[in-house]
Amino acid sequence: MHRKDIRLVISGTYSTGKTTTATALSIATGIPLINALSAREILTDIYPGRRFQDMNATELMALGLKRFEERIREEAVLYKGKGSFISDGSVLNEWIYGTVRMKVGLNPGSKMFHRVAKAILGIPGRKFYKKYMDAYGQVAKIHSQLWYTDVVHLPVEFPMSADGHRPVSERYRTLSDEELIKGFSSIGKEPKLISGSQEERLEQIIKQYNLPVVVPIKEAVARAKTIISSNRESVSRKIIEQYNEPTLKEKIKFITEF
Template identity: 65%
Template sequence: MTSLGKNKRIVISGTYSTGKTTTTTALSIATGIPMINALSAREILTDLYPGRRFQDMTATELMALGLKRFEERIRAEEQALSQYGSFISDGSVLNEWIYGTVRMKVGINPGSTLPHRISKKIIGFTSKPFVNKYLESYGVVVNKHAKKWYTDIIHLPIEFQMNPDGHRPVSEKYRKLSDQEIVNSFKDIGFSPYYVKGSISNRLETIINYLELTKIMSIDNAITLAQQKIKENREMVSQRIIEQYHEPTLKEKIKLMTKY
């Protein structure tokens, strides 16, 4: 790793489907700064709740997934910092917390069908105060960690519609609100997120110049390798989800719709 990459703990920030993973992976390959190797939400889903889909998950299950993701991020960040002195993070510890608080405003399963969303809202009415209290406490922990651990926040705003691949169980309203709250949360703890737009190539060039990083590979080659790596990983995880999933019976559907 180059000396210019030392002591950099970079977050590529943004909400669902803004190109965080491709940008982060390609930036890591282009600069040699390690990308933290935390499990994705999809991978955690297949481990914690095999056979389930995001849109069917209850508030309790979503909180468990968020906590597991937080654990994975912390472990990966500590390992990268210990071994290399720096890292590039695909998202941050704030993401799962913000995703949870926004779900409390727009609905637990914003990407599911209308009857499912209505039933969740009705059934979850009495549980909502507790969940909000839990998320408030969760926020204290993740904000303290983010303030202490990160050095640079690169934010990718929403520039295009969500990728309709079936693995982003949220709505456009959810995306816009979570995008705003992610930025505001970083500002609240003293960061000034640097906005980066455009193609992946333009993003990488802008980020490398802004952070004064050194390239160890051409941007075009780094993007090609990143896209190949991401494609292989997602195909593997998607296949695992397909193999695990079974269509719920009518009885199971009613139970899922009325379980908070």
């Protein structure tokens, strides 16, 4: 008998292919995918004309809160509908991404000069940011413990995608990869490590959780890649079209606000 009432998180840091895995798994199994807006889509809605590497602490916190709200709403809708869902990342992932920024800098994908300046000038804001992230983490942990039944973690297996829009660094990816595993383990959701090609990942996950197959795996992966590629091209084009070079005042605020 196939597994029922599963609320599965596909976890992993940036550029581990979790969006493709989650989307393809949803297509293959027929289990609904959390349809929350991506960080890029949220960026174009609430801060049109901005890039991740130009954002200050206030803007990043607003983006994180909007992302949290998106996930909570979509999870509630799907849970009431069918009881099962597949989540591309989770509220715990979002929290850990923020805590790692405390270690490597708020904008690890920005230029070296900006990172050094922010590390020095942003010291006064660190205390508040840490308290904010501690509070955020408490809520994220409770929600994750109650709502998610299982966690699959995709380790870092290949270099970060060079698409020009990744707001992180390789060091950030390494640290967040480690913290994600620790984070889920700390709430009793020991993540199952899954690696390999997209087809191999789906085969392992489906077998591990005894999930149904309504679309052949190879076809599901191909369809997922087409959907994601089209969406990313559209969002990237929108970011480029909206982009406005920050004013001197905005640049100063970016550098001085942690």
